[in-house]
Amino acid sequence: MGAVEFDSPPVSIFTRLTHLAGMAFALGRGDDVNAMHAPEYYDQLWAQFTDRLPGVTVDWSGLYSSWDPDKETLYQLDSDVHLADPASVDALDSWDTEDIAEVRDRISPWFGNKFSDRRDQPPADWVDRYQYYTLWEMFEKVATVFREESRYEALSTIHTNLLETIEENLPPERDRPTAVLAGFSDIESPYVYTVDTPGFLTAHVRPLAPTDGFGDEVSSGDAVDMEMLLEADPDVIFVLGGMHPETKMPRIRAGLRTHAVGRQLSAVDAGRVYAQGARYQGPILNLFQLEMTAKQLYPEHFGEWPAYTEGPYPEIPADEQLFDRQAVADIITGGSNA
Template sequence: MAREDTRPTRRELLGAGAAVGTGLLAGCSGATGSETPTDGDAATATEGETGTATDGPRYRAELSPVGEVTLEEPPTNVFAHFPWFADMATALGQGESINSVWWDGTATAMEYFTADLDGVEIPWRDRTTAYGFSKEQLYELDSDLHLVDPAWATTQENWDRGDVEDIGDAVGPWFGNYYSNFHAEPPAAWADGYEYHSLWELFEGVAALYGERARYEALAALRADLLSTIEAGLPPESERPTAAYLSISTDLSAIYVLRLNAPGYFNAHTRPLGATDAFGDDGWDGAFQQVDMEALLEADPDVLLTLWGVTGAVDYDAMRRNLAEDDLGSELSAVRNDRVYTQGTRWQGPLMNLFQLEMTAKQLYPERFGEWPVYEEGDSYPSFDASERLFDRERLSAAVRGDV
């Protein structure tokens, strides 16, 4: 959707253009999505007879801190930057619209999890870029929509609120909520009225802007069934293992502990499983804290959940060998009992969330949900028998294909 100089700005084309501007200055009451300008229940939009901006459908969503965003047509050229939004677009069958994503490990993880899903493609595989972005880059991409939290954008080098408003006016609106990731404090200038939303609330808003309500509802129903299955199978709290959720380098030189059961969408696959955090919940100032091997041994978790193995960022096989050969690491209960597992990434969207819920359930509770096989580099997600799966793969594939 290239914009010529004589064409109105996207702000002028928005049916509720003023809402986008004022939304940058105040929070909203909650995350909602609709595909029509008047239906708060997000009814499926239908094409207007002439398809013009005045009689055609509109695509609306409301989210803190951006307020309400309304589009006259679904976006086809979308700037994502953060991985969870690329995952969302893929889940909605709109992966081709993504023009830029930070970090190629995201695509590697998506390929790992979705390799056996019929009709799921990752067309943005080669559209990964370095972390961060400039105004010039966004002008050049000329995106219909920027799936980025404007509050977070103002914290980046050479960005301020005026820059954010310039891009929103001249290029395309912003839509994101970064600080819900672990309920972090937003910038002071944005704190008043900033609200936290779950991963799936954020996904619902993105689906509304794409006009993909049916796909969203099918995926949300699948997740609800998965959570019900997990909840029904969980052992009593007194019988649950202790676990540490780690980002650990291959050579063990850097060990970071993340909260296991914290609020926010970074924990959307661990919190529902209710394992006991070996490090507790006290004394944390951020999403993670660095520890040494002595502290890890003192906590001595029953299970180690280690990030990044399936993304290629960490050599999982070498890391496990290094733990087994380390004087202190070899004393860990999780190492002695062969309960060191690889994870994907906390930067998950809905597709990765579904698989990581199943993955982590099996890693924490193999006696309840079935054994998790040892990961080896180059593996794809295990092809469990139907009786061993916690959710229906064909049902997921059908939702992504739009067969709903």
């Protein structure tokens, strides 16, 4: 992510991917974000989780959609920081290293990391100097930019305690289910994602150590047919984006139950087709998704996951929550735990 200098903490924040927008949000700066990829989609998805944090809101609807940003729009936004990976912007056909340097020098620095998502290789010009980080290592660096180290430390302590709870209660390896993360925009050809891939895309699944349903047979992000999915026959199917209001989990479950091949899947037969949130998760979604995934995989060890069909993240009884919602909310809003 390199060395950058600021005379004062940045105020206006350009982002592309939501793991970095989520870091600004975690530091109480969510409303200072002025751009992100698919803002309408992620605004609705984030709201499903923030509903469970007292006093915490964020509104990303109507922001500039910045997957392939226009340089002139960046001038108009005049952001104090571009919380985005310049290497990933350089990978776009519409950008080159000269454009990236121009934005850095004339508007504000770039600061971000994308290829740590699954430890992919960046463009050739960046390979020799590229570094990889975990989600929380990246978050620590972002917190330093905003001079919000105390908020980072407070959230990091909650995260560490959650990981310790998971580690202490994991069942033996022989008792862990096989699992697949899948996107079902087309039930005949779902995109599947391995659950043990290095990188922050699996930061909510990998600590729980399920057995990957496909092993080395497919690469993460491959499209497979239902016959291939049945051949793998995972015990658990996680539905990518299943928490989003437009995903319609009942329709996906019904589609699998009535599909000639899908209904033969062990996960379908056992009722273990579960909603997930986002892979490009910031720290707050990571906390929720660790709790969610722990309960979905190991209900006998971490408490039952409610029969979720739609709406916000389910209400979990206080004595079954794996982290303190009020403590997290106070950190985000600058309350007593910040």
